[in-house]
Amino acid sequence: MNEIGALLGSGKEADVHVYGDHALKLYKSPGVKAPAFREAANLAVVERLGLPAPHVYAAGRHDGRWGIVMDRAPGASFGSRIKAEGLQPVLAEMVQLQLRLHAVPGTGLASLKDRLTANIRKAPEIGSALRETLLWQLAARSEQDRVCHGDFHPWNIHGAGDHAIILDWLDACCGDPLADACRSYLLMLHAMPEAARIYLEIYAAHSGHPADEILAWLPPVAAARLTEGVDTEREQLLQLAGSGST
Structure with a gap:
């Protein structure tokens, strides 16, 4: 050893x-x-x-x-590259990598809907009425089978071009790519709102799915994130989770 x-x-x-x-x-x-x-x-x-x-x-x-x-990751993180190269080119490269994942069936990975359901059931502070609404809305969504990373943001990608490597696959699932894109948007929204906005625009343009289809996943994705103990995002997550009650 x-x-x-x-x-x-x-x-x-x-x-x-x-x-x-x-x-x-x-x-x-x-x-x-x-x-x-x-x-x-x-x-x-x-x-x-x-x-x-x-x-x-x-x-x-x-x-x-x-x-x-x-394997050891090559090069700098995309988060570091953003500081040197700017948001637009690095986020465009990030989206291309994510679309590569989303093109592949995720056979052998856990269900994204099951993961979200389990986390919404134990999410703190959302109240029973909203919890049941979110669970009902999630259950009504169709099952999909694409690879979803679950933690896809600029600090979990290192290198560049053909040598880029995506790290931290603990939360990888099989499901709807738009839920995974929404999760990426949410992960950047609090600390890097401008990056989140540009990422969403680029993903929508290259995936062919309008931004509102991606953002439709925000209530369940935000509610599920409440289980992660991110206290600095708590109020924002509660507000986003509650937007699914209407």
Whole structure:
């Protein structure tokens, strides 16, 4: 086994370290086992589909925490590239990558509708009436089978061009691409509202789906995000979730 090397990056749930020629993603909580194996399984699925993701080599326990060994991401994140190159060109490249995912059947991945349903059921503060309305509206939507990343934003994509790699596949699902696009819009909306607006315009233009079709997913997607403990977005998420009651 290799020694755990320098820290490459850190998020809310996990740290990523140099691990020989590879990268080691370690979940911060020592008791977190299932997500490590779920993400490893998702990476195995998308590797089989030929999508731009790290190859996964192992899942296991390292220095008291659970993690996965995978390819190291090349180059800077798209978030860093935005600062140097501007919003429009980088977000256009990001959309092309996402459309590449959305063109592929996600056989072997969990259902996006099931994931949203489970999270809406436990979402705090939305009230029983709104909860039931959102669940009813979600159940009425048709099932779709496309690869949906679930956490697709500029800091989860590294490199450029043919060498770009998409990271953090823990929440990958099989479902409606417009729900995945709406999730990307929502993830950028609070911290980078201008980026969210431009992203939405580009995705709508290149996908052939009007922005209002994408934004129709905002109430259930926002309600589901309330389970993630993002306190700085709480009021905005509650407002967006409530927009589905009319």
